[in-house]
Amino acid sequence: MWKQSVYRWTRVRAGAGSACSGRLSAIWLGRKNLSTATFSLPKVRNIGIIAHIDAGKTTTTERMLYYAGVLKHIGDVDTGDTMTDFLEQERSRGITIQSAAISFPWRDSFTVNLIDTPGHIDFTFEVIRALKVIDSCVVILDAVAGVEAQTEKVWKQSQSKPKICFINKMDRMGASFNHTVKDLMRKFMQGTTTKPVLINFPYYRKPLTGSDYVFQGVIDVINGKSLTWNQEDPDAIVINDLDSDSLEQYNRCRESMIETLTEYDEELVQHFLEDAEGDYSKVSAQSLNASIRKLSVQNKVVPILCGASFKNIGVQPLLDAIVNYLPSPIEAQLPQLNDENIPVKYDPKIGCLVNNNKNICIAFAFKVITDPIRGKQVFVRIYSGTLNSGNTVYNSSTGEKFKLGKLLVPHAGTSQPVNVLSAGQIGLLTGSTIENSISTGDTLITHSLKKDGLKSFNKKKELTLKINPISIPPPVFGVSIEPRTLSNKKSMENALDTLITEDSSLSITKNEETGQTVLNGMGELHLEIAKDRLINDLKADVEFGQLMVSYKETITLETNLETFENDNDYKFSLSVMPNTATNSDCATYPLGINNNYLLMEKNTKYDDNEWKLQVSLESIINSIMASCIVGLQRGGKLANFPLYGCSIKIKGDWTLPLDIEGPQEILKITRNLILKALDDLPTNNYTLLEPVMDLSLIIPQSDVGVVLQDLTGARKAQILSIEDESCPISSDPSPNISTDNHNRIYVPPDISSTLHTITGKKNARDTNINLKKIIKAKVPLREIIAYTSKLRSLSQGRGEFNVEYNDMDKVTNDRLQSILNDL
Numbered sequence: 001m002w003k004q005s006v007y008r009w010t011r012v013r014a015g016a017g018s019a020c021s022g023r024l025s026a027i028w029l030g031r032k033n034l035s036t037a038t039f040s041l042p043k044v045r046n047i048g049i050i051a052h053i054d055a056g057k058t059t060t061t062e063r064m065l066y067y068a069g070v071l072k073h074i075g076d077v078d079t080g081d082t083m084t085d086f087l088e089q090e091r092s093r094g095i096t097i098q099s100a101a102i103s104f105p106w107r108d109s110f111t112v113n114l115i116d117t118p119g120h121i122d123f124t125f126e127v128i129r130a131l132k133v134i135d136s137c138v139v140i141l142d143a144v145a146g147v148e149a150q151t152e153k154v155w156k157q158s159q160s161k162p163k164i165c166f167i168n169k170m171d172r173m174g175a176s177f178n179h180t181v182k183d184l185m186r187k188f189m190q191g192t193t194t195k196p197v198l199i200n201f202p203y204y205r206k207p208l209t210g211s212d213y214v215f216q217g218v219i220d221v222i223n224g225k226s227l228t229w230n231q232e233d234p235d236a237i238v239i240n241d242l243d244s245d246s247l248e249q250y251n252r253c254r255e256s257m258i259e260t261l262t263e264y265d266e267e268l269v270q271h272f273l274e275d276a277e278g279d280y281s282k283v284s285a286q287s288l289n290a291s292i293r294k295l296s297v298q299n300k301v302v303p304i305l306c307g308a309s310f311k312n313i314g315v316q317p318l319l320d321a322i323v324n325y326l327p328s329p330i331e332a333q334l335p336q337l338n339d340e341n342i343p344v345k346y347d348p349k350i351g352c353l354v355n356n357n358k359n360i361c362i363a364f365a366f367k368v369i370t371d372p373i374r375g376k377q378v379f380v381r382i383y384s385g386t387l388n389s390g391n392t393v394y395n396s397s398t399g400e401k402f403k404l405g406k407l408l409v410p411h412a413g414t415s416q417p418v419n420v421l422s423a424g425q426i427g428l429l430t431g432s433t434i435e436n437s438i439s440t441g442d443t444l445i446t447h448s449l450k451k452d453g454l455k456s457f458n459k460k461k462e463l464t465l466k467i468n469p470i471s472i473p474p475p476v477f478g479v480s481i482e483p484r485t486l487s488n489k490k491s492m493e494n495a496l497d498t499l500i501t502e503d504s505s506l507s508i509t510k511n512e513e514t515g516q517t518v519l520n521g522m523g524e525l526h527l528e529i530a531k532d533r534l535i536n537d538l539k540a541d542v543e544f545g546q547l548m549v550s551y552k553e554t555i556t557l558e559t560n561l562e563t564f565e566n567d568n569d570y571k572f573s574l575s576v577m578p579n580t581a582t583n584s585d586c587a588t589y590p591l592g593i594n595n596n597y598l599l600m601e602k603n604t605k606y607d608d609n610e611w612k613l614q615v616s617l618e619s620i621i622n623s624i625m626a627s628c629i630v631g632l633q634r635g636g637k638l639a640n641f642p643l644y645g646c647s648i649k650i651k652g653d654w655t656l657p658l659d660i661e662g663p664q665e666i667l668k669i670t671r672n673l674i675l676k677a678l679d680d681l682p683t684n685n686y687t688l689l690e691p692v693m694d695l696s697l698i699i700p701q702s703d704v705g706v707v708l709q710d711l712t713g714a715r716k717a718q719i720l721s722i723e724d725e726s727c728p729i730s731s732d733p734s735p736n737i738s739t740d741n742h743n744r745i746y747v748p749p750d751i752s753s754t755l756h757t758i759t760g761k762k763n764a765r766d767t768n769i770n771l772k773k774i775i776k777a778k779v780p781l782r783e784i785i786a787y788t789s790k791l792r793s794l795s796q797g798r799g800e801f802n803v804e805y806n807d808m809d810k811v812t813n814d815r816l817q818s819i820l821n822d823l
């Protein structure tokens, strides 16, 4: 339990001068009253904001912070003064590049720890690491675009986490709540047991002057009121009774909601039949909220809300939904540990109870940043117990011990010092002691009550616990980099080190023969931003080469077994093999980003019981892993591209010389053995791999022929499917009832005047242009570079596409030579 100042909102009677006419009943004034209250784990929400690029994540987050009282004025993405997009590059480009974490209070005593993630596909690693530490998500959708490609991707990535959907930009011409809800159902819920529940739906009004309806607020399906906002006063919400049109839609939505919930919730069935006497209108708001919470935490329903964050519409109900319907850290999924035999369960006070030991504090480092003033800072999620400043901490991923420095609670660009971080919290570690002792993906263990209580933990069980690390997608593009002068070499290397520490989806490869250094990343924009940061923030005086595809090599045959032996009975043997073989007798350690693994056969001489050396087994294994990464980076025999999809198998009878200084010795030996093994493997056992992308295109039907010809001819694409795009306005004859018979969810129809402009535009065009097709294909990355301008010319600017990494595929023989010639 801890104390913190907490937001509380008040309901006051509407005063004169309200911009609203009609049956005015109340105005909510948000963010005015801050008070102090005590709260506990059940009142914490760890959420991630995820969506396609530009859906409005940052704009919505900014409004949340304002209503929570964290901000005094509302910042804007377009003017570059938002709190969560605080990097210079984010502000100048108007996009989110890195996840920003912020903690804020909401209503009586809730704490929301929020991570705003980037929408651009190149920064997908930021989303992956945020998803690792959050308990649930808010998915933001653009009401005009519906479910977009990156929404599908992040939905899949966050599959098992409870979610709320916020249909944003309802103020835009062409916004369709009806279509977006159905798109969500069709793409994510059809054939599953998950169903949507509409918490609110759009409310339109005709202004006194003008004939078109304007989006003004929402109809609250739980409480049967309309909530409207006016632009002049972002704090005020006007609450009205429903007019006859809205009442009919409300009744149908509420009935549909109750039917959905009662399919799963016996308690609600009882309340409906007994207390409400089978009358939908008598089902209490309290029972509905309790049922939605229960089912949303179980991922059986997805609450859906709408609004227009930019116009400050619908954000407070979204905040309410977050605390009402999303899980607390003790209702969320348990973290996955490396040892499945260790019991883990939730305890209302300490979070995860690991191995039934109430004193263990476990934290996971999910992000490292370098602050020019404070130095290295590490973001951690605390899963169990409490992390106290000054505690001795054990890094079970590296086997190192260190003392904790200052602890902070993050507030995007700023942060607030605290003495303790408790289970469920997201915090920041700072200070000189963490400089070289923590990396992204490490697990930290400490004693919740004693400063130096590690000795009381079971060494083989509790001190070897690790939270499964974050998986990093392989880079697909690279750019060569060199210092402008030789004297700048060291500073370039330091700057690159900082960059890679902060973003593990960037990597460096060095060609030992040519001396070339290549910076690899997830896409053109990713590398663009990395270059910018190197030059402007980290002041590296460097030059860059052309952007190139990150090819890899792999081997098709196991190498010879290479052995190092000395007179002191010191023996160490290994071989390198393709990943295909099963090795169930080995402990497996992933090696960086190229799908490579270290396999350690069970060591009969030095198993856990007998390991008596000063150096811990973990640090020896870490040294072996580091040298494996270097050895495989040296590359294959075709063109020195880093090796991908390989395993290095260490024979079980390895030992260490008595005179060993430390892990350094083993580093050298491992690396030399790997290089020898790879050198001895004939060239015809090496294969070139290239990144292959999933391409998704939306184009007018009239252009399908030329686009397909280009794709299958010049671009060597493999077409997977061609489908009609579902059109929200013209092609859906029954707009209100879901097409899935098992899932008859009522979705209110759209007000036609808000859609007429685009419908009008469509009618004016050739009908073939109105009909759009979705083409899905697999295509080598090399063939899709600069596709934007080609598609523009093939489709007269009407086509859109999205590419996403699929896999590394073997290069066909006819392409191999042309790729090698290009290098």
Ligand SMILES: Nc1nc2c(ncn2[C@@H]2O[C@H](COP(=O)(O)OP(=O)(O)OP(=O)(O)O)[C@@H](O)[C@H]2O)c(=O)[nH]1
Residues within 6 Å of the ligand: 051, 052, 053, 054, 055, 056, 057, 058, 059, 060, 077, 078, 094, 095, 096, 097, 117, 118, 119, 120, 168, 169, 170, 171, 172, 307, 308, 309, 310, 311
């Ligand atoms: N009309 C309208 N525009 C909006 C709304 N919300 C956001 N926008 C605009 O949409 C654009 C993108 O908004 P952001 O908040 O940056 O979107 P994002 O999802 O955070 O973008 P990335 O993080 O870069 O993926 C900006 O120009 C916003 O002003 C809305 O409710 N209505």
